[in-house]
Amino acid sequence: MLEKDLIKKCQQGDVAAFEELIASYQKKVYTIAYRYMGRKEEAEDLAQEAFIKVFKSIKGFRGESSFQTWLYHVVSNVCRDALRKNSRRAEDSLDCAVTxxxxxxxxxxxxxxxxxxxxxxxxxxxxxxxxxxxxxxxxxxxxxxxxxxxxxxxxxxxxxxxxxxxxxxxxxxxxxxxxxxxxxxxxxxxxxxxxxxxxxxxx
Known part of the structure; x- marks a missing residue:
């Protein structure tokens, strides 16, 4: 099924279509989240949070940009929000060893x-x-x-x-x-x- 058709089904609340739509993006979304946060568990949580936000807001997707661009915009916003929330702790640990x-x-x-x-x-x-x-x-x-x-x-x-x-x-x-x-x-x-x-x- 074409991506645009999957998006239409997602906008109607079709969960199976959404799972098919995001399947090819999961690795990239996780990679972006991991690059922002630097911790596997936090990256996994934020990637999941981003996908939930995408599903909830996909009705508002109008195709003015590609779905990929829109998806990565959501992921980046989720990660930047997390960075802002953790900014004090992050600043305190900038010179510490990182696992x-x-x-x-x-x-x-x-x-x-x-x-x-x-x-x-x-x-x-x-x-x-x-x-x-x-x-x-x-x-x-x-x-x-x-x-x-x-x-x-x-x-x-x-x-x-x-x-x-x-x-x-x-x-x-x-x-x-x-x-x-x-x-x-x-x-x-x-x-x-x-x-x-x-x-x-x-x-």
């Missing part, structure tokens, strides 16, 4: 010394990157995820955050620099690079 779960990398992070293929495929590297993202402020984390994970344009980010294009570009540049500084200042990256180099030599 991360294994995950996959969707896009290249600028200025890494490894090839994008290794970044994407290596779970250890993905875990390290998530720990670095977790240390960013909510403001920086949001723009990094929107641009690098959700692949949103500058214009889309500006509309989403209700700010100017110049503000988005400036904030993203600062966020990238902050992330890059954290990565380059970490001894763990050198250890990972060394292990990956050994793996390549052994192949």
């Amino acid at each position: 991360t779960e294994k995950g996959e990398i969707k896009r290249e992070v600028p200025d890494w010394s490894l090839s994008p293929e290794l970044v994407f495929e290596n779970k250890e590297l993905g875990e390290f990157l998530q720990s670095m993202i977790n240390q960013l402020s909510p403001e920086y984390k949001t723009v990094i995820i929107m641009r690098e994970i959700q692949d949103m344009s500058y214009e889309e980010i500006a509309n989403e955050l209700n700010c100017s294009l110049g503000t988005v570009k400036s904030r993203l540049n600062r966020a990238r620099k902050s992330l890059r500084d954290k990565i380059e200042g970490s001894k763990e990256l050198n250890n990972i690079n060394h292990r990956l180099s050994k793996q390549k030599e052994g192949n």
Whole structure:
């Protein structure tokens, strides 16, 4: 069944159609939530919360954007609300060690010394990157995820955050620099690079 037909059925309250509609988006929605929150359990809860919100509000979907864009907008809002609620606790723990779960990398992070293929495929590297993202402020984390994970344009980010294009570009540049500084200042990256180099030599 075509997506537009599934959406019409969902708007009539068809739960089975909704389950079919979201099946192909579940992994991506979880990934977005995990990149925001950095904890498996919280990401799962927020992904579920986002899907519930989508089901309840899908009658208002008018097709002015793609369903995917609309869905990711809902997910981002749910996650940003959670970040705001946890902002004090997050600020207190920015410099603390973070326990991360294994995950996959969707896009290249600028200025890494490894090839994008290794970044994407290596779970250890993905875990390290998530720990670095977790240390960013909510403001920086949001723009990094929107641009690098959700692949949103500058214009889309500006509309989403209700700010100017110049503000988005400036904030993203600062966020990238902050992330890059954290990565380059970490001894763990050198250890990972060394292990990956050994793996390549052994192949």
